[in-house]
Amino acid sequence: MSVHSGFxxxxxxRRTGLAMLAGVAGPGLLAACGDDDAGEAGGGGLKEVTxxxxxxxxxxxxxxxxxxxxxxxxxxxxLKVTFQVTKGAAQAxxxxxxxxxxxxxxGVVDVVTAAGDKxxxxxxxxxxxxxxxxxxxxxxxxxxxxxxxxVGKTMGVSSIGGTSDKTxxxxxxxxxxxxxxxxxxxxxxxxxxxxxxxxxxxxxxNVSLDTxxxxxxxxxxxxxxDFSEFVKSGGQVYATTADLMSKERDALASFVTSIGESMTxxxxxxxxxxxxxxxxxxxxxxxxxxxxxxxxSLKLLRDGWKAHDATPLMTDTAHWSAAYDxxxxxxxxxxxxxxxxxxxxxxxx
Numbered sequence: 001m002s003v004h005s006g007f008x009x010x011x012x013x014r015r016t017g018l019a020m021l022a023g024v025a026g027p028g029l030l031a032a033c034g035d036d037d038a039g040e041a042g043g044g045g046l047k048e049v050t051x052x053x054x055x056x057x058x059x060x061x062x063x064x065x066x067x068x069x070x071x072x073x074x075x076x077x078x079l080k081v082t083f084q085v086t087k088g089a090a091q092a093x094x095x096x097x098x099x100x101x102x103x104x105x106x107g108v109v110d111v112v113t114a115a116g117d118k119x120x121x122x123x124x125x126x127x128x129x130x131x132x133x134x135x136x137x138x139x140x141x142x143x144x145x146x147x148x149x150x151v152g153k154t155m156g157v158s159s160i161g162g163t164s165d166k167t168x169x170x171x172x173x174x175x176x177x178x179x180x181x182x183x184x185x186x187x188x189x190x191x192x193x194x195x196x197x198x199x200x201x202x203x204x205x206n207v208s209l210d211t212x213x214x215x216x217x218x219x220x221x222x223x224x225x226d227f228s229e230f231v232k233s234g235g236q237v238y239a240t241t242a243d244l245m246s247k248e249r250d251a252l253a254s255f256v257t258s259i260g261e262s263m264t265x266x267x268x269x270x271x272x273x274x275x276x277x278x279x280x281x282x283x284x285x286x287x288x289x290x291x292x293x294x295x296x297s298l299k300l301l302r303d304g305w306k307a308h309d310a311t312p313l314m315t316d317t318a319h320w321s322a323a324y325d326x327x328x329x330x331x332x333x334x335x336x337x338x339x340x341x342x343x344x345x346x347x348x349x
Contacts, residue, residue, distance in 0.1 A: 046080040047251050052092040052104035054163070055189075057083045058285035060210035060297035064128075064305070065105075067275065068262035070282040077254040077261075088162045093122055096241055102248060103240045103255055107163040108233040108323050109170065109332065116324075116337040121242035124320070124343035126256045126313030129304035132167060132234025135212035136225045138204035139197050143223045147171040147182075147230055149203075156187035156196065156205030164206045166332065171230040173330040191215045194222060210287035210297040217293070233323035237315070237343075245344070253347045260312030260348070263305045272298050315343050 053062060065083065068074050074081045084101065086092045089110040095101045097120050105128055114122040138144035147168065157165045169179035187193050189207050191214045196202045198221070207215065212224045228234060238259065240252055269275045272295045279288055287293045306313050320343055327333035 045078075046075060047078055047254070048080045048082070049103070049248075049251050049255060050082045050084050050101040051255075052084050052086045052095055052101045054086060054089060054092060054104070054106065055208070056085050058283065058288075059208050060287050060294060060301065061133075061208045063266065063275075063279065063298060063301060064259055064262045066279055066283055067266060068258045071262070071265070071278050073258045073261050073265075074255075077258045079251065079254050079258065081255070088159045090162070093120065093239070096239065096244065097122065099241075099244065102244060102251060103238055105236055105238050107167065108235050108237060108320075109166050109327060110163055111237060111239050111342060112233070112324055112327050112333050112337075112339065113166075115342040116333050116339070122239055122342065123242055123245060124237040124315060125240055125245070125252060125347050126238040126259065126345075127306045127315040127320075128236040128238060128259075128313070129306060130235040130316070130319055131228040131304050132231050133228070133236075133301065133304050134164065134206045134208060136204050136206055136227055137194060137197065137212060137215055138223045138225070139194075140221045140223055142203060143225075144204040145223070145225045146175070147227065148175050148177060150182045151177055152181065153203035154183040154185050154201070156193060156202040157184050158186070158189050158206070160184055160186055167231060167234050168206070170233065170327065170330050170332060171227060173332075174230055174326070191218060194219055197222075209300050210293055213293050213296050214287065232319070232326045235323070238313070249347070256313055256347045260307060263302070263307030263312050266298065267302050267305070267307055311345075311348050314345055314348055317343075 051065060055061065057066060069081060086095065089106040092104040092106055093110060093114050096104055111122050111124050114120045136144055144150055155168060157168065159165065165184055168182065172179050172182060185202055187196060187202065187205050189205070189211060191211055193205055194215055197204060215222050216224050238256060245252060266275050275298065276291065276294055287297060317340065321339055324333060324337065324339040328335045
């Protein structure tokens with residue numbers, strides 16, 4: 001566990017034109033997923049695909065996808081990728097299950113729950129990271145440095161029943177507590193939410209790495225804690241469905257190849273100056289525009305990416321099984337499942 005302190009300012013996200021199509025949905029716009037000809041190929045013969053992101057694209061947490069877009073890696077691999085923000089993992093999974101989008105990045109817990117408990121043919125096609133990469137923000141007056149510090153208090157989460165909510169429940173169970181011993185309140189995951197912590201309305205809330213850095217820079221009384229040691233199944237994976245694997249295998253292979261190339265390129269750029277220049281050719285938002293925040297975010301993110309192995313994104317089957325066992329033990333997944341059938345490394349070189 002690591003903890004650091006600092007301070008807060010408002011983060012205003014300035015959306016860029018091609019980054020996402022906010023507020024639109026439907027088979028006609030969520031292309032490359034249906035049986036009709038619409039969206040089969042874009043300009044220049046590029047395959048049109050839709051990636052579902054759980055948060056707006058303008059966050060350093062989406063750096064890999066933004067870099068693959070801004071650098072031309074997607075295009076080089078024959079893809080025209082549209083980013084579509086969704087209202088959480090449940091909606092993202094529903095959308096790919098219905099065939100209205102090709103791929104998303106969600107939590108391990110979301111894939112296991114959908115595939116094991118709901119019987120949906122959701123498939124992990126590449127591991128983004130194995131560890132929980134968000135940070136828990138609290139105040140020095142009542143610091144939260146481990147899940148048990150939240151017992152009897154209220155935790156701020158982005159959505160009730162969402163990935164962060166479920167992951168926090170899992171951490172509590174792993175420490176011997178009942179999830180119900182911590183109340184949840186839906187909050188915005190912005191630096192400004194720290195005021196709710198100061199006022200005592202919530203004890204802590206979870207945020208992305210770049211937001212945690214901004215909070216720590218702008219609030220001398222803030223504490224940012226890494227909870228990754230308390231959970232095995234806190235990582236994220238790229239997910240599709242078995243049906244889409246059959247129908248759109250080439251497009252999915254091109255997508256994971258692009259993500260792997262993007263990760264590798266960012267890791268190779270030790271100083272990160274070239275990476276920031278590339279991202280800024282297409283995207284602009286406060287965390288990216290600030291060299292200090294952007295570089296610190298990228299360094300923390302890339303430490304966890306599955307691009308350090310010989311094959312980027314390769315899912316470790318032993319870790320995948322251990323994550324499933326953890327969820328079963330916590331009562332968050334059914335026993336007797338077949339987790340090996342819910343993942344594949346077949347698309348990876």
